[in-house]
Amino acid sequence: MNKREGYLLGGLLLGLSLPAGAIELNDDFSLGLVVTALSDYRTGGVSQTLGDPALWVDASINHSSGLYVGVFTSNVDFGTDTNREYDYYVGIARDLTEDISATLTYYEYDYPKDSEFNYGEWIGTLSAYGATVGMKYTKEVKPFSDDRNVLWLGYSFDLPYETSLDLRYGYSDAKDDIYVSGDGSARSTYYDWEVGLNKSLLGLDWRLAYIDTDLSKAECASVNGYDDLCSATLVASVAKFF
Numbered sequence: 001m002n003k004r005e006g007y008l009l010g011g012l013l014l015g016l017s018l019p020a021g022a023i024e025l026n027d028d029f030s031l032g033l034v035v036t037a038l039s040d041y042r043t044g045g046v047s048q049t050l051g052d053p054a055l056w057v058d059a060s061i062n063h064s065s066g067l068y069v070g071v072f073t074s075n076v077d078f079g080t081d082t083n084r085e086y087d088y089y090v091g092i093a094r095d096l097t098e099d100i101s102a103t104l105t106y107y108e109y110d111y112p113k114d115s116e117f118n119y120g121e122w123i124g125t126l127s128a129y130g131a132t133v134g135m136k137y138t139k140e141v142k143p144f145s146d147d148r149n150v151l152w153l154g155y156s157f158d159l160p161y162e163t164s165l166d167l168r169y170g171y172s173d174a175k176d177d178i179y180v181s182g183d184g185s186a187r188s189t190y191y192d193w194e195v196g197l198n199k200s201l202l203g204l205d206w207r208l209a210y211i212d213t214d215l216s217k218a219e220c221a222s223v224n225g226y227d228d229l230c231s232a233t234l235v236a237s238v239a240k241f242f
Helices: 217-224
Strands: 029-038 054-063 067-075 084-095 100-110 119-128 131-138 148-159 163-173 189-201 204-213 233-241
Antiparallel strands (some): 029 233, 067 084, 100 119, 119 131, 163 189
16 A cells, blocks of 8 residues: 555645544554545555545554654555555654654555455655655565665645645556566566645645656556556545545
């Protein structure tokens, strides 16, 4: 997945902002609960649901020190036996100054009925003045690669009428040449980008995003088994923070 990336893009800035409007349990602990419906579930520009809608549920316990622990779940479809993803995560978010903050989170991804897809991943972000630099790292991505780095740069800024715009540009490196083009050439890296328009209305957070990658249909199919999961698309979503 990684769903949390969704929030990392400025409210959704793919880094790591904690759920807004968390329920206060006491002076130190709060409960965050977010439910999100999306027309497609994309990670790094690639669909995790064969282009179909998804429903996310994210619950977290947050401490005043910046520590948090949580679980995320979503429906997925890879054309295999699994139809659900569970993410278990623990991390810390700290304000370094009034305008600069950082996060470090460890995720464990679990796919019932297809445990070969399970893996762990570190995600770190540094945010300042509306911009976010993020990095993901894992040595356990299966079944196509044992190592992966993802770097991205995002920027979010407010617009009038309780709207905002967020931008993201990402670089993924699988280390192995797993993306094979129609002429037989292969590469280990690709780029993705995203532009999202956000609006708060009726107590809900609405978003419309344009998402694309530089993967050809042949390169997409060589890894994902389908050639239409990495192409340009519009993804609509609506989220409720409790």
